[in-house]
Amino acid sequence: MEERHYVNSPPGRRRIERVRQNSSSGISKVVQLVGVSFALVCITQIVLNTYFWQQPANPNAPCPSGWTKFISSCYLISSVANAWDYAKENCESHEAHLVILNDEMEWRFVNYLGGELKLWIGLYVSTDCWSSPDVQWVDGTKLNFTLVKHLNQGFWTTPHGWFYIDPSLPCINNWSLATYPQNLHWICEKMYN
Structure with a gap:
Protein backbone atom coordinates (compact mmCIF):
# COMPACT_ATOMS: atom_id res chain seq x y z
CA MET A 1 0.00 0.00 0.00
CA GLN A 54 -41.09 -28.22 -15.35
CA GLN A 55 -40.67 -30.93 -12.76
CA PRO A 56 -43.45 -33.35 -11.90
CA ALA A 57 -45.00 -33.06 -8.47
CA ASN A 58 -44.96 -36.85 -8.29
CA PRO A 59 -42.23 -38.45 -10.42
CA ASN A 60 -43.97 -41.86 -10.10
CA ALA A 61 -47.02 -40.55 -11.98
CA PRO A 62 -45.67 -39.51 -15.37
CA CYS A 63 -47.55 -37.54 -17.99
CA PRO A 64 -47.84 -39.03 -21.46
CA SER A 65 -44.93 -38.40 -23.80
CA GLY A 66 -44.85 -34.80 -25.00
CA TRP A 67 -47.01 -33.50 -22.13
CA THR A 68 -45.73 -31.21 -19.37
CA LYS A 69 -46.65 -31.78 -15.75
CA PHE A 70 -47.56 -28.95 -13.38
CA ILE A 71 -49.03 -29.52 -9.92
CA SER A 72 -51.71 -32.20 -10.53
CA SER A 73 -52.28 -31.83 -14.28
CA CYS A 74 -50.54 -32.58 -17.56
CA TYR A 75 -50.54 -30.01 -20.38
CA LEU A 76 -50.03 -30.34 -24.13
CA ILE A 77 -49.65 -27.46 -26.57
CA SER A 78 -50.82 -28.23 -30.08
CA SER A 79 -48.27 -28.29 -32.88
CA VAL A 80 -50.79 -26.87 -35.36
CA ALA A 81 -53.39 -24.10 -35.34
CA ASN A 82 -57.09 -24.66 -35.88
CA ALA A 83 -60.57 -23.47 -34.85
CA TRP A 84 -61.77 -23.61 -31.23
CA ASP A 85 -64.25 -26.43 -31.91
CA TYR A 86 -61.53 -28.54 -33.50
CA ALA A 87 -59.21 -27.79 -30.55
CA LYS A 88 -61.90 -28.89 -28.10
CA GLU A 89 -62.46 -32.16 -29.99
CA ASN A 90 -58.72 -32.77 -30.28
CA CYS A 91 -58.25 -32.44 -26.52
CA GLU A 92 -61.17 -34.79 -25.92
CA SER A 93 -59.57 -37.35 -28.25
CA HIS A 94 -56.60 -37.32 -25.83
CA GLU A 95 -58.97 -37.89 -22.88
CA ALA A 96 -58.35 -34.27 -21.87
CA HIS A 97 -60.05 -30.88 -22.25
CA LEU A 98 -59.04 -27.39 -23.27
CA VAL A 99 -57.25 -25.85 -20.28
CA ILE A 100 -59.41 -24.58 -17.44
CA LEU A 101 -57.57 -21.87 -15.53
CA ASN A 102 -58.39 -22.34 -11.85
CA ASP A 103 -56.09 -19.77 -10.28
CA GLU A 104 -53.36 -17.25 -10.96
CA MET A 105 -50.55 -19.78 -10.55
CA GLU A 106 -51.97 -22.01 -13.27
CA TRP A 107 -52.61 -18.96 -15.48
CA ARG A 108 -48.97 -17.88 -15.10
CA PHE A 109 -47.75 -21.40 -15.86
CA VAL A 110 -49.85 -21.63 -19.03
CA ASN A 111 -48.53 -18.21 -20.13
CA TYR A 112 -44.97 -19.40 -19.50
CA LEU A 113 -45.53 -22.69 -21.32
CA GLY A 114 -47.20 -21.04 -24.32
CA GLY A 115 -44.46 -18.49 -24.86
CA GLU A 116 -45.42 -16.21 -27.75
CA LEU A 117 -48.26 -18.39 -29.05
CA LYS A 118 -51.89 -17.31 -28.99
CA LEU A 119 -53.63 -20.25 -27.31
CA TRP A 120 -57.25 -21.32 -27.18
CA ILE A 121 -58.40 -21.98 -23.61
CA GLY A 122 -61.51 -23.84 -22.48
CA LEU A 123 -63.61 -20.72 -21.87
CA TYR A 124 -66.46 -19.68 -24.14
CA VAL A 125 -69.62 -17.60 -24.34
CA SER A 126 -72.82 -19.53 -24.96
CA THR A 127 -76.44 -18.53 -25.30
CA ASP A 128 -79.72 -20.16 -25.93
CA CYS A 129 -82.99 -18.66 -27.11
CA TRP A 130 -84.21 -17.92 -23.59
CA SER A 131 -81.22 -16.47 -21.78
CA SER A 132 -78.53 -13.84 -21.95
CA PRO A 133 -74.90 -14.71 -22.81
CA ASP A 134 -73.23 -17.05 -20.35
CA VAL A 135 -69.47 -17.38 -19.90
CA GLN A 136 -68.42 -20.88 -18.88
CA TRP A 137 -65.61 -23.41 -19.02
CA VAL A 138 -65.76 -26.55 -21.16
CA ASP A 139 -66.62 -28.65 -18.11
CA GLY A 140 -69.77 -26.54 -17.56
CA THR A 141 -68.49 -24.57 -14.56
CA LYS A 142 -69.11 -20.84 -14.48
CA LEU A 143 -66.27 -18.36 -14.74
CA ASN A 144 -64.93 -17.73 -11.23
CA PHE A 145 -61.43 -16.36 -11.48
CA THR A 146 -60.14 -13.29 -9.68
CA LEU A 147 -58.11 -11.97 -12.61
CA VAL A 148 -61.21 -11.61 -14.76
CA LYS A 149 -62.13 -8.40 -13.01
CA HIS A 150 -59.55 -6.76 -15.25
CA LEU A 151 -61.24 -7.89 -18.45
CA ASN A 152 -63.37 -5.58 -20.53
CA GLN A 153 -66.95 -6.16 -19.41
CA GLY A 154 -68.06 -5.76 -23.06
CA PHE A 155 -67.02 -9.41 -23.48
CA TRP A 156 -70.18 -10.52 -21.73
CA THR A 157 -72.56 -8.88 -24.22
CA THR A 158 -71.61 -10.97 -27.26
CA PRO A 159 -73.96 -13.88 -28.07
CA HIS A 160 -71.11 -16.30 -28.78
CA GLY A 161 -67.32 -16.44 -28.74
CA TRP A 162 -64.24 -18.31 -27.64
CA PHE A 163 -61.47 -17.11 -25.34
CA TYR A 164 -57.76 -17.30 -26.00
CA ILE A 165 -54.57 -16.10 -24.37
CA ASP A 166 -52.77 -13.42 -26.37
CA PRO A 167 -49.22 -12.86 -25.03
CA SER A 168 -48.92 -9.62 -27.01
CA LEU A 169 -51.47 -8.02 -24.64
CA PRO A 170 -50.57 -6.70 -21.16
CA CYS A 171 -50.03 -9.62 -18.78
CA ILE A 172 -53.06 -9.08 -16.52
CA ASN A 173 -55.38 -8.45 -19.47
CA ASN A 174 -54.09 -11.06 -21.89
CA TRP A 175 -57.33 -12.98 -22.32
CA SER A 176 -59.07 -12.08 -25.53
CA LEU A 177 -62.34 -13.07 -27.14
CA ALA A 178 -62.76 -14.26 -30.72
CA THR A 179 -66.28 -13.65 -32.02
CA TYR A 180 -65.53 -15.18 -35.41
CA PRO A 181 -63.65 -18.39 -36.31
CA GLN A 182 -59.85 -18.15 -36.12
CA ASN A 183 -57.08 -20.69 -36.31
CA LEU A 184 -54.94 -20.66 -33.17
CA HIS A 185 -52.84 -23.14 -31.24
CA TRP A 186 -54.41 -24.57 -28.10
CA ILE A 187 -53.48 -26.16 -24.82
CA CYS A 188 -55.03 -29.36 -23.49
CA GLU A 189 -55.13 -30.29 -19.81
CA LYS A 190 -55.77 -33.57 -18.05
CA MET A 191 -55.35 -34.83 -14.54
CA TYR A 192 -52.58 -37.36 -14.06
CA ASN A 193 -53.05 -40.49 -12.02
Missing part, protein backbone atom coordinates in the same frame (compact mmCIF):
# COMPACT_ATOMS: atom_id res chain seq x y z
CA GLU A 2 1.25 3.42 -0.88
CA GLU A 3 2.00 5.67 2.05
CA ARG A 4 1.14 9.32 1.65
CA HIS A 5 3.64 11.88 2.86
CA TYR A 6 2.55 15.35 3.61
CA VAL A 7 5.15 18.06 4.00
CA ASN A 8 3.78 19.76 7.09
CA SER A 9 1.80 16.92 8.69
CA PRO A 10 2.85 15.10 11.85
CA PRO A 11 3.52 11.32 11.69
CA GLY A 12 0.25 10.53 13.57
CA ARG A 13 -1.71 12.29 10.85
CA ARG A 14 -0.19 9.97 8.21
CA ARG A 15 -1.35 6.94 10.21
CA ILE A 16 -4.95 8.29 10.37
CA GLU A 17 -5.01 8.78 6.59
CA ARG A 18 -3.79 5.20 6.08
CA VAL A 19 -6.51 3.84 8.44
CA ARG A 20 -9.20 5.85 6.59
CA GLN A 21 -7.98 4.51 3.26
CA ASN A 22 -8.00 0.92 4.59
CA SER A 23 -11.50 1.21 6.09
CA SER A 24 -13.01 2.82 2.99
CA SER A 25 -11.55 0.14 0.73
CA GLY A 26 -12.83 -2.53 3.18
CA ILE A 27 -16.33 -1.10 3.08
CA SER A 28 -16.14 -0.95 -0.69
CA LYS A 29 -15.15 -4.62 -0.81
CA VAL A 30 -18.03 -5.58 1.50
CA VAL A 31 -20.50 -3.68 -0.71
CA GLN A 32 -19.11 -5.40 -3.79
CA LEU A 33 -19.30 -8.79 -2.08
CA VAL A 34 -22.91 -8.19 -1.05
CA GLY A 35 -23.79 -7.11 -4.60
CA VAL A 36 -22.20 -10.17 -6.16
CA SER A 37 -23.85 -12.44 -3.58
CA PHE A 38 -27.25 -10.91 -4.30
CA ALA A 39 -26.76 -11.38 -8.05
CA LEU A 40 -25.81 -15.04 -7.51
CA VAL A 41 -28.89 -15.59 -5.33
CA CYS A 42 -31.10 -14.06 -8.05
CA ILE A 43 -29.56 -16.20 -10.78
CA THR A 44 -29.92 -19.32 -8.61
CA GLN A 45 -33.57 -18.47 -7.94
CA ILE A 46 -34.28 -18.09 -11.68
CA VAL A 47 -32.62 -21.42 -12.45
CA LEU A 48 -34.52 -23.19 -9.66
CA ASN A 49 -37.84 -21.63 -10.68
CA THR A 50 -37.34 -22.77 -14.27
CA TYR A 51 -36.34 -26.25 -13.09
CA PHE A 52 -39.25 -26.72 -10.69
CA TRP A 53 -41.85 -25.28 -13.08
Whole structure:
Protein backbone atom coordinates (compact mmCIF):
# COMPACT_ATOMS: atom_id res chain seq x y z
CA MET A 1 0.00 0.00 0.00
CA GLU A 2 1.25 3.42 -0.88
CA GLU A 3 2.00 5.67 2.05
CA ARG A 4 1.14 9.32 1.65
CA HIS A 5 3.64 11.88 2.86
CA TYR A 6 2.55 15.35 3.61
CA VAL A 7 5.15 18.06 4.00
CA ASN A 8 3.78 19.76 7.09
CA SER A 9 1.80 16.92 8.69
CA PRO A 10 2.85 15.10 11.85
CA PRO A 11 3.52 11.32 11.69
CA GLY A 12 0.25 10.53 13.57
CA ARG A 13 -1.71 12.29 10.85
CA ARG A 14 -0.19 9.97 8.21
CA ARG A 15 -1.35 6.94 10.21
CA ILE A 16 -4.95 8.29 10.37
CA GLU A 17 -5.01 8.78 6.59
CA ARG A 18 -3.79 5.20 6.08
CA VAL A 19 -6.51 3.84 8.44
CA ARG A 20 -9.20 5.85 6.59
CA GLN A 21 -7.98 4.51 3.26
CA ASN A 22 -8.00 0.92 4.59
CA SER A 23 -11.50 1.21 6.09
CA SER A 24 -13.01 2.82 2.99
CA SER A 25 -11.55 0.14 0.73
CA GLY A 26 -12.83 -2.53 3.18
CA ILE A 27 -16.33 -1.10 3.08
CA SER A 28 -16.14 -0.95 -0.69
CA LYS A 29 -15.15 -4.62 -0.81
CA VAL A 30 -18.03 -5.58 1.50
CA VAL A 31 -20.50 -3.68 -0.71
CA GLN A 32 -19.11 -5.40 -3.79
CA LEU A 33 -19.30 -8.79 -2.08
CA VAL A 34 -22.91 -8.19 -1.05
CA GLY A 35 -23.79 -7.11 -4.60
CA VAL A 36 -22.20 -10.17 -6.16
CA SER A 37 -23.85 -12.44 -3.58
CA PHE A 38 -27.25 -10.91 -4.30
CA ALA A 39 -26.76 -11.38 -8.05
CA LEU A 40 -25.81 -15.04 -7.51
CA VAL A 41 -28.89 -15.59 -5.33
CA CYS A 42 -31.10 -14.06 -8.05
CA ILE A 43 -29.56 -16.20 -10.78
CA THR A 44 -29.92 -19.32 -8.61
CA GLN A 45 -33.57 -18.47 -7.94
CA ILE A 46 -34.28 -18.09 -11.68
CA VAL A 47 -32.62 -21.42 -12.45
CA LEU A 48 -34.52 -23.19 -9.66
CA ASN A 49 -37.84 -21.63 -10.68
CA THR A 50 -37.34 -22.77 -14.27
CA TYR A 51 -36.34 -26.25 -13.09
CA PHE A 52 -39.25 -26.72 -10.69
CA TRP A 53 -41.85 -25.28 -13.08
CA GLN A 54 -41.09 -28.22 -15.35
CA GLN A 55 -40.67 -30.93 -12.76
CA PRO A 56 -43.45 -33.35 -11.90
CA ALA A 57 -45.00 -33.06 -8.47
CA ASN A 58 -44.96 -36.85 -8.29
CA PRO A 59 -42.23 -38.45 -10.42
CA ASN A 60 -43.97 -41.86 -10.10
CA ALA A 61 -47.02 -40.55 -11.98
CA PRO A 62 -45.67 -39.51 -15.37
CA CYS A 63 -47.55 -37.54 -17.99
CA PRO A 64 -47.84 -39.03 -21.46
CA SER A 65 -44.93 -38.40 -23.80
CA GLY A 66 -44.85 -34.80 -25.00
CA TRP A 67 -47.01 -33.50 -22.13
CA THR A 68 -45.73 -31.21 -19.37
CA LYS A 69 -46.65 -31.78 -15.75
CA PHE A 70 -47.56 -28.95 -13.38
CA ILE A 71 -49.03 -29.52 -9.92
CA SER A 72 -51.71 -32.20 -10.53
CA SER A 73 -52.28 -31.83 -14.28
CA CYS A 74 -50.54 -32.58 -17.56
CA TYR A 75 -50.54 -30.01 -20.38
CA LEU A 76 -50.03 -30.34 -24.13
CA ILE A 77 -49.65 -27.46 -26.57
CA SER A 78 -50.82 -28.23 -30.08
CA SER A 79 -48.27 -28.29 -32.88
CA VAL A 80 -50.79 -26.87 -35.36
CA ALA A 81 -53.39 -24.10 -35.34
CA ASN A 82 -57.09 -24.66 -35.88
CA ALA A 83 -60.57 -23.47 -34.85
CA TRP A 84 -61.77 -23.61 -31.23
CA ASP A 85 -64.25 -26.43 -31.91
CA TYR A 86 -61.53 -28.54 -33.50
CA ALA A 87 -59.21 -27.79 -30.55
CA LYS A 88 -61.90 -28.89 -28.10
CA GLU A 89 -62.46 -32.16 -29.99
CA ASN A 90 -58.72 -32.77 -30.28
CA CYS A 91 -58.25 -32.44 -26.52
CA GLU A 92 -61.17 -34.79 -25.92
CA SER A 93 -59.57 -37.35 -28.25
CA HIS A 94 -56.60 -37.32 -25.83
CA GLU A 95 -58.97 -37.89 -22.88
CA ALA A 96 -58.35 -34.27 -21.87
CA HIS A 97 -60.05 -30.88 -22.25
CA LEU A 98 -59.04 -27.39 -23.27
CA VAL A 99 -57.25 -25.85 -20.28
CA ILE A 100 -59.41 -24.58 -17.44
CA LEU A 101 -57.57 -21.87 -15.53
CA ASN A 102 -58.39 -22.34 -11.85
CA ASP A 103 -56.09 -19.77 -10.28
CA GLU A 104 -53.36 -17.25 -10.96
CA MET A 105 -50.55 -19.78 -10.55
CA GLU A 106 -51.97 -22.01 -13.27
CA TRP A 107 -52.61 -18.96 -15.48
CA ARG A 108 -48.97 -17.88 -15.10
CA PHE A 109 -47.75 -21.40 -15.86
CA VAL A 110 -49.85 -21.63 -19.03
CA ASN A 111 -48.53 -18.21 -20.13
CA TYR A 112 -44.97 -19.40 -19.50
CA LEU A 113 -45.53 -22.69 -21.32
CA GLY A 114 -47.20 -21.04 -24.32
CA GLY A 115 -44.46 -18.49 -24.86
CA GLU A 116 -45.42 -16.21 -27.75
CA LEU A 117 -48.26 -18.39 -29.05
CA LYS A 118 -51.89 -17.31 -28.99
CA LEU A 119 -53.63 -20.25 -27.31
CA TRP A 120 -57.25 -21.32 -27.18
CA ILE A 121 -58.40 -21.98 -23.61
CA GLY A 122 -61.51 -23.84 -22.48
CA LEU A 123 -63.61 -20.72 -21.87
CA TYR A 124 -66.46 -19.68 -24.14
CA VAL A 125 -69.62 -17.60 -24.34
CA SER A 126 -72.82 -19.53 -24.96
CA THR A 127 -76.44 -18.53 -25.30
CA ASP A 128 -79.72 -20.16 -25.93
CA CYS A 129 -82.99 -18.66 -27.11
CA TRP A 130 -84.21 -17.92 -23.59
CA SER A 131 -81.22 -16.47 -21.78
CA SER A 132 -78.53 -13.84 -21.95
CA PRO A 133 -74.90 -14.71 -22.81
CA ASP A 134 -73.23 -17.05 -20.35
CA VAL A 135 -69.47 -17.38 -19.90
CA GLN A 136 -68.42 -20.88 -18.88
CA TRP A 137 -65.61 -23.41 -19.02
CA VAL A 138 -65.76 -26.55 -21.16
CA ASP A 139 -66.62 -28.65 -18.11
CA GLY A 140 -69.77 -26.54 -17.56
CA THR A 141 -68.49 -24.57 -14.56
CA LYS A 142 -69.11 -20.84 -14.48
CA LEU A 143 -66.27 -18.36 -14.74
CA ASN A 144 -64.93 -17.73 -11.23
CA PHE A 145 -61.43 -16.36 -11.48
CA THR A 146 -60.14 -13.29 -9.68
CA LEU A 147 -58.11 -11.97 -12.61
CA VAL A 148 -61.21 -11.61 -14.76
CA LYS A 149 -62.13 -8.40 -13.01
CA HIS A 150 -59.55 -6.76 -15.25
CA LEU A 151 -61.24 -7.89 -18.45
CA ASN A 152 -63.37 -5.58 -20.53
CA GLN A 153 -66.95 -6.16 -19.41
CA GLY A 154 -68.06 -5.76 -23.06
CA PHE A 155 -67.02 -9.41 -23.48
CA TRP A 156 -70.18 -10.52 -21.73
CA THR A 157 -72.56 -8.88 -24.22
CA THR A 158 -71.61 -10.97 -27.26
CA PRO A 159 -73.96 -13.88 -28.07
CA HIS A 160 -71.11 -16.30 -28.78
CA GLY A 161 -67.32 -16.44 -28.74
CA TRP A 162 -64.24 -18.31 -27.64
CA PHE A 163 -61.47 -17.11 -25.34
CA TYR A 164 -57.76 -17.30 -26.00
CA ILE A 165 -54.57 -16.10 -24.37
CA ASP A 166 -52.77 -13.42 -26.37
CA PRO A 167 -49.22 -12.86 -25.03
CA SER A 168 -48.92 -9.62 -27.01
CA LEU A 169 -51.47 -8.02 -24.64
CA PRO A 170 -50.57 -6.70 -21.16
CA CYS A 171 -50.03 -9.62 -18.78
CA ILE A 172 -53.06 -9.08 -16.52
CA ASN A 173 -55.38 -8.45 -19.47
CA ASN A 174 -54.09 -11.06 -21.89
CA TRP A 175 -57.33 -12.98 -22.32
CA SER A 176 -59.07 -12.08 -25.53
CA LEU A 177 -62.34 -13.07 -27.14
CA ALA A 178 -62.76 -14.26 -30.72
CA THR A 179 -66.28 -13.65 -32.02
CA TYR A 180 -65.53 -15.18 -35.41
CA PRO A 181 -63.65 -18.39 -36.31
CA GLN A 182 -59.85 -18.15 -36.12
CA ASN A 183 -57.08 -20.69 -36.31
CA LEU A 184 -54.94 -20.66 -33.17
CA HIS A 185 -52.84 -23.14 -31.24
CA TRP A 186 -54.41 -24.57 -28.10
CA ILE A 187 -53.48 -26.16 -24.82
CA CYS A 188 -55.03 -29.36 -23.49
CA GLU A 189 -55.13 -30.29 -19.81
CA LYS A 190 -55.77 -33.57 -18.05
CA MET A 191 -55.35 -34.83 -14.54
CA TYR A 192 -52.58 -37.36 -14.06
CA ASN A 193 -53.05 -40.49 -12.02
